[in-house]
Amino acid sequence: MCYLIQDAENGTLLALKLGFSHLDSAPIYENEASVGKAISSSGVPRERLYVTTKYDGGDIEAELRKSLADLGLDYVDLYLHHHPKLSEGGDHAKAWKEFEKVQEKGLAKSIGVSNFGVADMEAIFASKPKILPAVNQIRLHPYNYAESKPLLDLCASHNIVIEAFRILYPLTRAPGGAVDVVIEKVAQRIGGTPAQVLFKWALARRVVVVTTSENEDRLVQYLNTFSLADLTSEEIDEIDAAGAKGSPPESNLGPVATEQVAAIAARLGIQRF
């Protein structure tokens, strides 16, 4: 469960109460302090949580220490390099060495990357790292699955876990495409919702889903996904084939980017995080 909003305290508390344990934050979302407040007031023991935060530029160890102070934690379970454009001078090997140091110091149990493409991953591998990225957190949904396949295969060949955001893209941002008809049909067969079918599609690919909602019914629905029947290989192929037909235009840009997020995205030369 993760929140691209500044005050995530209530949403995080609700998610923890319902049984979520994986929290994903980032300084660029300005939500670490509120996630930290929710953690401390929830009463959930630290060791039952899996807390991720991300590197958004600057000195890597100093930035992680700042994040830990905001979260009120001694360590994070996963520290992610948020975007390849944040490596100073484009030098991923140098940045990754700093990531290895923060893991060795115990500030992060695991380290990983986000939004890294094939060439970015190859640059890390070529540097003969002591520690491989544990995770690559990327945008993934049926409409970009085919183009993402080489990256998924490369990560799989190095045992790097894929975490996916934007899984709900066909529902939340680009409704009306070929995928909708298929996920609606599969939802009826398994007695679930189209969102649960998209989660099942991701789980069938051994992908960790990173999503967000402040709506209690949806949060419960997400947790219940695991008890639904798995998709058949024919259904997975049908979703892939529908995705390969191409996405309709994005009609909903999703949670409003804060001015800070928009400014940093502009500095990096990307549309938005």
Ligand SMILES: NC(=O)c1ccc[n+]([C@@H]2O[C@H](COP(=O)([O-])OP(=O)(O)OC[C@H]3O[C@@H](n4cnc5c(N)ncnc54)[C@H](OP(=O)(O)O)[C@@H]3O)[C@@H](O)[C@H]2O)c1
């Ligand atoms: N690593 C990165 O670069 C990166 C980039 C983007 C996002 N992320 C992370 O991934 C998280 C998820 O982002 P996302 O882009 O994947 O969000 P998303 O799931 O596309 O959108 C979430 C929004 O959609 C609504 N929603 C949830 N379920 C829905 C459903 N079944 N039908 C209709 N609307 C629904 C939610 O509203 P309600 O609250 O009303 O349910 C929420 O505002 C973010 O919070 C962020 O932390 C990471």
